Amino acid sequence: MLTDITIGQFFPGSSPLHRMDPRVKLVVIFAYIVLIFIPHNWWGLLLCVAYLLAGVLLSGLPFRLIFRSIKPILPLIVITTLLNVFYISGGQTLVQWQFIHITTGGVGNAVFIAVRIVALIIGSSLLTYTTSPTTLTDALERLMSPLNLLHVNVHEISMMMTIALRFIPTLIEETDKIMSAQKTRGADLESGGLVQRVKALVPVLIPLFVSAFRRACDLATAMECRCYRGGEGRTRMKQLHMRRSDFVFLGSAVVLCAALITLNILLPSSLI
Amino acid sequence: MNVLETRDLCMTYGIKTPFEKTALDHVSVGFEKGDLVGIIGHTGSGKSTLVQQLNGLLRPTAGQVLLDGTDIWAEPKAIRQVRFRVGMVFQYPEHQLFEETCYKDIAFGPKNMGLSDEEIDARVRQAAAYVGLQPTLLDKSPFDLSGGEKRRVAIAGVMAMQPEVLILDEPTAGLDPKGRDTILDQIRAYRDENHSTVLLVSHSMEDVARTADKVLVMDHGRVAMYDTTETVFSHADTLGELGLAVPAVTRVFMGLRARGIPVGENAYTVEQAAEALLPHLRKGGDR
Numbered sequence: 001m002l003t004d005i006t007i008g009q010f011f012p013g014s015s016p017l018h019r020m021d022p023r024v025k026l027v028v029i030f031a032y033i034v035l036i037f038i039p040h041n042w043w044g045l046l047l048c049v050a051y052l053l054a055g056v057l058l059s060g061l062p063f064r065l066i067f068r069s070i071k072p073i074l075p076l077i078v079i080t081t082l083l084n085v086f087y088i089s090g091g092q093t094l095v096q097w098q099f100i101h102i103t104t105g106g107v108g109n110a111v112f113i114a115v116r117i118v119a120l121i122i123g124s125s126l127l128t129y130t131t132s133p134t135t136l137t138d139a140l141e142r143l144m145s146p147l148n149l150l151h152v153n154v155h156e157i158s159m160m161m162t163i164a165l166r167f168i169p170t171l172i173e174e175t176d177k178i179m180s181a182q183k184t185r186g187a188d189l190e191s192g193g194l195v196q197r198v199k200a201l202v203p204v205l206i207p208l209f210v211s212a213f214r215r216a217c218d219l220a221t222a223m224e225c226r227c228y229r230g231g232e233g234r235t236r237m238k239q240l241h242m243r244r245s246d247f248v249f250l251g252s253a254v255v256l257c258a259a260l261i262t263l264n265i266l267l268p269s270s271l272i
Numbered sequence: 273m274n275v276l277e278t279r280d281l282c283m284t285y286g287i288k289t290p291f292e293k294t295a296l297d298h299v300s301v302g303f304e305k306g307d308l309v310g311i312i313g314h315t316g317s318g319k320s321t322l323v324q325q326l327n328g329l330l331r332p333t334a335g336q337v338l339l340d341g342t343d344i345w346a347e348p349k350a351i352r353q354v355r356f357r358v359g360m361v362f363q364y365p366e367h368q369l370f371e372e373t374c375y376k377d378i379a380f381g382p383k384n385m386g387l388s389d390e391e392i393d394a395r396v397r398q399a400a401a402y403v404g405l406q407p408t409l410l411d412k413s414p415f416d417l418s419g420g421e422k423r424r425v426a427i428a429g430v431m432a433m434q435p436e437v438l439i440l441d442e443p444t445a446g447l448d449p450k451g452r453d454t455i456l457d458q459i460r461a462y463r464d465e466n467h468s469t470v471l472l473v474s475h476s477m478e479d480v481a482r483t484a485d486k487v488l489v490m491d492h493g494r495v496a497m498y499d500t501t502e503t504v505f506s507h508a509d510t511l512g513e514l515g516l517a518v519p520a521v522t523r524v525f526m527g528l529r530a531r532g533i534p535v536g537e538n539a540y541t542v543e544q545a546a547e548a549l550l551p552h553l554r555k556g557g558d559r
Contacts, residue, residue: 064288065289177362177367178367178368180324180329180362181360181362181365181367181368182368182380183329183355184327184329184355184359184360184362184430185355185380185381185384185429185430185433186352186355186356186380186381186384186385186433187380187384188352188384202370203368203370203380206370207367207368207369207370210367210415211367
């Protein structure tokens with residue numbers, strides 16, 4: 001059951017999106033998340049969705065998987081949509097019953113914002129689905145390296161992130177194992193009220209903490225044994241290289257940005 | 273009469289994801305009351321998946337697990353009762369200890385069964401005795417014990433529930449030879465005294481050879497062989513093809529016979545080997 005967690009899970013593959021330079025991917029997807037808030041009219045939004053769709057197709061991932069990433073934030077989408085439908089008024093009135101007042105403007109706004117949120121989530125999950133955590137932190141370290149001038153220890157931060165990401169699956173597996181072991185001894189983790197459930201977690205959490213500390217100690221020893229002493233003078237096995245396709249992709253983001261701004265200027269806003 | 277039985281048991285992990293993997297493929301085996309069965313197979317052969325199916329930790333994709341003839345998933349809500357009857361000791365069980373004292377940790381299972389305090393006390397002391405744990409250690413924190421002692425506390429925690437079927441996944445992993453021998457002897461003694469069925473998952477052919485009466489060999493999620501220990505270890509070729517080996521002593525015996533020394537039957541424990549070889553040595557050998 002714990003293995004169902006897919007957020008931040010990497011799905012190996014060899015699609016164009018998988019092979020893209022992670023720095024470019026990071027920048028473009030980060031830019032996309034900002035860009036999604038630029039359009040104020042339906043055409044602009046449509047362009048954003050089309051761009052995302054192209055990305056999904058390029059990634060070669062099954063659509064089912066993409067939709068699964070939306071599931072956790074479904075309540076958020078529903079609540080925002082409802083709030084918009086009920087509280088924003090403008091345009092023609094659709095329903096008028098007692099205090100409920102639904103207008104075309106409200107519905108339009110609701111759909112607009114829901115599409116934005118969905119695109120945002122799909123965009124960011126595209127990044128984690130197609131990039132392995134190690135590559136991702138590697139790219140982050142490279143992109144943040146100018147911060148070294150400000151005496152921020154970029155290497156240490158990215159090493160911590162790598163380690164944290166690396167151990168998420170391990171700890172999930174460990175939790176699963178401990179839960180199985182305690183269930184075997186009759187621990188009831190699935191029923192009872194809130195207090196009972198929290199109490200039932202003690203036999204799982206204590207061994208989990210103990211093992212997390214044990215792993216941390218082992219890892220520290222292992223790193224010291226290999227003479228790890230920070231990032232100074234450390235070379236990389238896998239060098240990152242920008243290829244022509246990476247520049248094309250970067251260019252496409254710039255074009256998207258320009259197109260969205262032009263559309264905003266040319267067309268009237270559809271939002272209220 | 274089989275106490276525990278599987279019928280066409282199938283298990284597939286990660287259905288409809290890129291990680292889909294068949295771990296069990298139509299497994300049908302039966303375990304009789306009082307059996308001590310060793311389960312062997314190389315990594316990824318489905319041993320662990322199989323034993324986790326047997327006490328309802330995993331739910332089969334298809335097929336059934338029968339405990340005393342009834343499907344354990346007939347009533348999913350009553351699965352806890354199944355787990356009390358089919359006990360399981362995981363690999364590195366010392367990693368699951370959590371209580372302040374060993375006594376409390378061993379009592380965790382019996383307490384969950386809803387037994388009376390006197391009954392729990394009796395069972396904790398009995399289980400501690402089975403695994404050779406000093407009564408003085410019971411009041412200590414499990415985190416202060418040595419690795420071998422922790423392992424014993426964890427095994428006692430499951431034995432205290434007195435399950436009809438006891439499953440142990442690699443109970444000797446990471447122990448020194450003496451600790452290993454003691455635990456294996458205690459497992460046998462537990463079986464003899466309670467007439468329960470014991471399943472022993474192991475990578476060590478020597479452990480299985482000296483402890484088990486029967487051996488179940490798994491390969492790619494299927495049952496490759498299931499027979500008495502002698503019969504299984506006499507098929508050295510088949511085991512070799514499955515990426516497994518016969519015990520070292522058996523290999524020595526096969527080598528001796530290949531050189532024309534008539535050492536008779538195969539031996540698969542050191543004791544048997546000594547018995548078979550002594551007459552030859554007394555005669556001064558046949559060569």
